Amino acid sequence: MFAKPTDRSHHIDWSLLRSKVQERLIAVQSPLAAVADAGGAGSEELFRRIKNPYYLGDEPSLTQTLGWIDAWTSQPSAMAVAAESSSDIAAAVDFARQSGVRLVVKGGGHSYFGNSNAAGSLLVWTRRMDGMQLHDSFRGEGWPSSAPAVPAVSVGAGAIWGRVYDKVTRSGRYVQGGGCLTVGVAGFVQGGGFGSLSKAFGTGAANLLEAEVVTADGRVRIVNEHVEPELFFALRGGGGGTFGVVTRMTLKTHPLPSFIGASLFGIAAKSELAWRTLVDRILSFYSDNLFNSTWGEQIRFAPGRKLSIAMVCHGLDQNQVEAVWRPFLSWVAERPNDYALAGEPLLIAIPGSKFWDPASLRGLSGIVLQDDRPDASPDNVFWATNLGEAGQILNAYESVWLSKDLLRPHRRQSLADALVKASNYWPVSLHTNKGLAGGSTEALTATRRTATNPEVLDAFALLICAADAKPAWPGIPGHEPDIVRGRQEASHVTAAMAAIRRLAPNAGCYVSEANYFDAHWKTAYWGENYQRLARAKRSYDPSNLFHGHHTVEFD
Numbered sequence: 320m321f322a323k324p325t326d327r328s329h330h331i332d333w334s335l336l337r338s339k340v341q342e343r344l345i346a347v348q349s350p351l352a353a354v355a356d357a358g359g360a361g362s363e364e365l366f367r368r369i370k371n372p373y374y375l376g377d378e379p380s381l382t383q384t385l386g387w388i389d390a391w392t393s394q395p396s397a398m399a400v401a402a403e404s405s406s407d408i409a410a411a412v413d414f415a416r417q418s419g420v421r422l423v424v425k426g427g428g429h430s431y432f433g434n435s436n437a438a439g440s441l442l443v444w445t446r447r448m449d450g451m452q453l454h455d456s457f458r459g460e461g462w463p464s465s466a467p468a469v470p471a472v473s474v475g476a477g478a479i480w481g482r483v484y485d486k487v488t489r490s491g492r493y494v495q496g497g498g499c500l501t502v503g504v505a506g507f508v509q510g511g512g513f514g515s516l517s518k519a520f521g522t523g524a525a526n527l528l529e530a531e532v533v534t535a536d537g538r539v540r541i542v543n544e545h546v547e548p549e550l551f552f553a554l555r556g557g558g559g560g561t562f563g564v565v566t567r568m569t570l571k572t573h574p575l576p577s578f579i580g581a582s583l584f585g586i587a588a589k590s591e592l593a594w595r596t597l598v599d600r601i602l603s604f605y606s607d608n609l610f611n612s613t614w615g616e617q618i619r620f621a622p623g624r625k626l627s628i629a630m631v632c633h634g635l636d637q638n639q640v641e642a643v644w645r646p647f648l649s650w651v652a653e654r655p656n657d658y659a660l661a662g663e664p665l666l667i668a669i670p671g672s673k674f675w676d677p678a679s680l681r682g683l684s685g686i687v688l689q690d691d692r693p694d695a696s697p698d699n700v701f702w703a704t705n706l707g708e709a710g711q712i713l714n715a716y717e718s719v720w721l722s723k724d725l726l727r728p729h730r731r732q733s734l735a736d737a738l739v740k741a742s743n744y745w746p747v748s749l750h751t752n753k754g755l756a757g758g759s760t761e762a763l764t765a766t767r768r769t770a771t772n773p774e775v776l777d778a779f780a781l782l783i784c785a786a787d788a789k790p791a792w793p794g795i796p797g798h799e800p801d802i803v804r805g806r807q808e809a810s811h812v813t814a815a816m817a818a819i820r821r822l823a824p825n826a827g828c829y830v831s832e833a834n835y836f837d838a839h840w841k842t843a844y845w846g847e848n849y850q851r852l853a854r855a856k857r858s859y860d861p862s863n864l865f866h867g868h869h870t871v872e873f874d
Contacts, residue, residue, distance in 0.1 A: 331420050333398055336441075339410035340400050347442065349380040349395035355794035362795050369710035369790045372501040373690040373699045375428065376479070379444045382428040382436050383501070385790055387713040388805035390835045391433040391868070392793060396423060396442035403447050405531060405539045405566040411443050412564060413537040416864055424560040424865075426477050427503025431716060432835055434560060434867030435506075443564055445505065448475035451486050457569060459529040461546040471528055473569040476505040481700065484675035492572040493671065495520040498616070498631075499708070500675075500701050506559035508568055510831035511771040513781075515631040516576075518751070518758035519612040522775075524555035525765035526571040532563040535860040539566070544768075553855040553871075556770035557845070558830055561870040562859055576633035579674035580640040584664035586626045586651060593657035594624035599735045601626060604647045605751070606726040610779060612759040615752025620742040625661075629704070631752075637668040710790030714805035715812035716835070717785070718828040719819060720778035721749070723756035737822045744815040745808070747784045753829060754778030772827040772846040781829055784815050833869075840869045 337344045354362050368374045375381045380395035397420075400411040415422035421440035428435050436442075456468035472487050472494055481500030487493065497507050498515050504523075512523025520526065529543040532554065540563075542551040553562045588594035601618060613634060619627040632640065644666060651658045673679040677698035680687040688706060690699030725734040741747045755762055756779045763776055775781075786808035791800040820826075828834070830844040841849045849871070856863075856872045863872060 331397070331418055336398075336400070336410060336414040339414070340402075340407050343401045343403060343407055345379070345399050345401055347380045347396045347399050350378070351381070351385075351393075351792045351795065352395065355792065359796040359798070362798055366710070366790055366798055368692075370706065371690055371692065372701055372705065372709045373695065374692065375709060376446065376501055379425070379442060379446075382425070382430065382433065383709065383711075384429070384431055384433070385710050385712055385792060386800065387431070387433065387716075387835055388800060388802055388809065390713075392800075393433065393436050394438035396437065396440040399442035399444045401444050401447055402566075405533060408443055408445075408533045408564050408566055409537045409539055411441060412533050412535065412864070415441050416535060416537070416862070422864060423867075424564050426505045427479055427501060427507070429499070429502050429506065430559065430867075431713060431832065432868045434870065445475070445477040445503075445564075445566070448477040448566065449479070449482065450475045451478060451483060453487070453490050453492075453572075454569070457528060459543040459545065459569070460541045461543065463545065466545075469528065470572045471569050472572055473567055474504050475567055476503075476565050478504045480504060480507070481675065481677075482698070485677060485698070487572055488575055488672055488675050491575050491672070493520070493575045494570050494572050495523055495526050497523070498702070499705050501705070505565045505568060507831075508570070509554055509557065509559040509561070509565065511556040511769065511775075511829065512831075513750070513753040513829070515615045515752050516633050517753065517762065518615050518755060519633060519762060520573055520759075521755070521762035521765040522556070522769060522771060523570070524769040524771060525762065527551075527555050527568060528571055529569040530554050530565055531567040532565045534563040535862065535864040549851070549855045550859055552768075552770055553852055553859075555768070556830070557852045557855070558870050560867060561865050562856060563865065576671040578634060578636050578668040579671050580632040580635050580637075580666070580668035582628055582630045582632070582640065582644055582664070582666050584628050584648075585661035587659050587661065588624040588626070589657055589659065591624070593654075595735065595739055597624075597626055597658065598738050599731065600647070600650065601628075602726065602731050602735055606731070608643055609751070610723075610726065610757040612757065612762065617748050617750055619746055619748040620738050621746040622742060622744070633671070635668060637666075640666050640668045707787065711787040712789070712791050712800050712805070714786040714788060715809035716783075716832065717812060717816045718781050718783045718832045718834075719816070719823055719826045720754055720772070720774045720828065721780050721782055721823055721826065722777050723754075723779040725822070726779055733822060737818050740818040741784070741815040744818075745784055745786065745811040747782055747815055747819065749780040749782055751780045753781035770845060770848045770852055771830075772844060772848065774827040774846060775829075778826075781832070782819055783832060784812050784819070786812050830869075835868065837869070844869070845871075
């Protein structure tokens, strides 16, 4: 059943595929391999370029993450179909099925498990399929007459969120995508997909209205809740590149928030007692003021008794954002012997029409960075906070959903104790937008219909603990992965997560941000939805043409 051939690309006759897709079949040449073969010559310039996420996305041989210690290393495909249409993709799928060559799919290339690359494989590269179409009143294929038309946007599989946000917000609407501007839409939605405002608008998967997908038999299908609903369900959080190759998605749009705000600051506690008090204080403040559909993003607890706030809100103007935080910041300011702010807090509110506008973002020096290639579009911008992810090597990555019950007064002390203990080993972050408890009825109702683990509906946050390193690749002098350090940091992550798991021993996690080595991945990623996904997989891909690490029917 498991069609998992070894690298036999040198035995493949590519001429038949070339006759179908012509010049869109391209040989994949890795700049990393070229530098390694040259003994490291040119490595400094290459690794400088690798810190640019747009360069990584435009290079078919590379992935946004270059590997995971003791797990995988990014390897180039032998050939790629630089797809421009669903017929190109169907030709690639048919060829892979008939020849036995390994097939992988890449849009944005952000898979932490490395599922968008494989040595000697055939890559379906969707980067060129980035078209977008706005709909004032969208009705899906086969929808009953009773189903109302809704505003929507259709996007090609190669579109990235920064450009989709810009297109949609210029029309006065909002689409729920990811926080990172260079993440690909298709993989994001298939993994579930959380953005800063998911507590208000749900996951990316919850907003999917319809998809065009090429399945393992080479058929191009249109699927939605009324046409092939089981395949549609699987595409809404069942994992990217698992059930077929998505060529187009249509997503619901929402009224554009009047303002998008951000709150960024850090605090250091000067004693253990002050640290424990601060952790309890921020949890109480969050529960009373931020645990709602208005706020999302991160609260980070780090060694050295450091608290970092990076929260995003919608619908609040500048005065309102400042008013929300005033009691907490005043409490800190009144205790100079216990706490020190790491600079002046940044509290801002930007009109919703400007928050994803590249021209406006370019003015946020230090917060937003640009693609520095000479021929790059000035619209190629990205958040500075995502710079460290470009070309990263992962040493460890774990996540766990934390129930809203932990915010109750009688349980909050246990949560604070666990966070204090965990942060002695390694930083841990509460991603409050990746747990939907406290969110809008719309977000909860729509997400309940997706394949994402239902635990997300009860969770107030997804706790993430991860360790990464700068870009590296085996065989390049001065840029080899540091395996010893990587394993040491992984042990710190394990220790930190042990403190958290004692509080939530059987909690699930988010499939796109999970532990590569999780032995209980089926229930952790999808809970009660796994068996339904497995049935869809057996129905639409019985030979497991589309497979990767910890994908449905992986074993």
